[in-house]
Amino acid sequence: DAGITQSPRHKVTETGTPVTLRCHQTENHRYMYWYRQDPGHGLRLIHYSYGVKDTDKGEVSDGYSVSRSKTEDFLLTLESATSSQTSVYFCAISESGEFEAFFGQGTRLTVV
Amino acid sequence: AQSVAQPEDQVNVAEGNPLTVKCTYSVSGNPYLFWYVQYPNRGLQFLLKYITGDNLVKGSYGFEAEFNKSQTSFHLKKPSALVSDSALYFCAVRVLSTSGTYKYIFGTGTRLKVLA
Numbered sequence: 001d002a003g004i005t006q007s008p009r010h011k012v013t014e015t016g017t018p019v020t021l022r023c024h025q026t027e028n029h030r031y032m033y034w035y036r037q038d039p040g041h042g043l044r045l046i047h048y049s050y051g052v053k054d055t056d057k058g059e060v061s062d063g064y065s066v067s068r069s070k071t072e073d074f075l076l077t078l079e080s081a082t083s084s085q086t087s088v089y090f091c092a093i094s095e096s097g098e099f100e101a102f103f104g105q106g107t108r109l110t111v112v
Numbered sequence: 113a114q115s116v117a118q119p120e121d122q123v124n125v126a127e128g129n130p131l132t133v134k135c136t137y138s139v140s141g142n143p144y145l146f147w148y149v150q151y152p153n154r155g156l157q158f159l160l161k162y163i164t165g166d167n168l169v170k171g172s173y174g175f176e177a178e179f180n181k182s183q184t185s186f187h188l189k190k191p192s193a194l195v196s197d198s199a200l201y202f203c204a205v206r207v208l209s210t211s212g213t214y215k216y217i218f219g220t221g222t223r224l225k226v227l228a
Contacts, residue, residue, distance in 0.1 A: 031214065042118075042202060042220035043156075050213040058215065090155060097206050097214025098163070100146055103155035 003027045004104040006091050012110045019078040021107050023091030025071075031094040032074040033101065034058075034066065036087040043090065049074055081111045114139045114207045118219035125193045126227050133188040133222045135203030144206035145186040146216070147177055149199045156202060162186060173197070193226045200224075 003026030013019050023032060033048040035058075045058030047066040055066050063085060065077045078085055088108050092101040116137045125131045137143055144163055148156040160171025167179045177188045188201060203219040 033215065035218070040220065043218040045215055045217070048213075048215055050211075056209060056211050056213060056215075092156075092216070094214070094216075097144070097208070100158045100161050101204075101216050102158065103148075105155045106153075 004091060004093055004102060006089075006104040006107050008107060009105065010108045012112060013081050015082060015111055016080050019081050019109065019111075021076045021089055021091075021109070023074045023076070023093075023104060025074075025093045027093060027095075027102075028071060029093040029095045030071075031096070031101075032068065033092040033094070034064075034074070034076045035090045035092065036060065036085075037090060037106070038087050046076065046089075078109075081109075083111050085109065086111045114205065114217060116203050116205045116217055116219045118201075118203055118222045120222050121220075122223045122225065124225045124227060127195055128192050131190050131193045131197070131224065131226070133201050133203075133224060135186045135188065135219060137184050137186060137203075137205045139205050139207055141208070143184075143186075145177075145179065146204040146206070147171065147175070147186075147188050148202045148204065148218075149173075150202065150221075151199050159188070159201075193224075195226045195228050198224055198226045 005024045007022045034046040035043040044060045049055045049068040067075045091104040094101040146161045147159040162179045170176045204216045
């Protein structure tokens with residue numbers, strides 16, 4: 001795998017609590033993405049970043065926020081977790097739109 | 113809306129037979145297309161891409177894909193399937209957002225099962 005580390009790899013949290021997932025890259029790529037994977041829906045884009053402090057929404061951004069204060073780190077925050085946010089979350093990086101994206105190993109989040 | 117579709121949830125093929133996993137797309141401008149594979153409890157692994165040039169693109173593990181502009185398709189193929197090819201396959205397209213930045217839209221995935 002490319003130099004992408006997601007943490008934690010597994011998390012169980014209670015409804016209503018805040019949760020932050022971290023994506024760390026060592027490739028110095030410009031773009032970073034957060035996706036969620038759910039059966040029947042494939043991968044859906046939550047938010048992405050195209051530079052430090054530069055972010056944009058994806059197709060399922062409601063209930064999520066992101067921050068990128070350094071090139072190497074992209075944080076995904078669930079402000080108040082709900083059961084519908086139980087999913088597997090993947091971070092991806094890309095040098096530019098000319099190239100393919102590389103994926104992390106994923107974080108399995110369960111909201112109870 | 114820009115999108116990618118994978119019409120088959122599952123494809124079954126006998127080992128040694130050729131396989132095809134279908135993908136169609138809808139984007140404005142020239143498409144940048146990708147195929148990924150996902151094994152259980154793993155992230156997605158890049159297989160191949162079409163940017164420009166030859167319509168037949170060769171990738172990892174003996175896979176290839178055929179770009180067809182008139183049919184807006186980018187089907188994944190392999191001449192002889194292996195049991196180890198059994199996995200979840202995703203087609204993706206790069207799109208340009210209104211902010212002038214790039215994002216990738218994925219299909220819903222096709223589960224390939226190769227039977228021994």
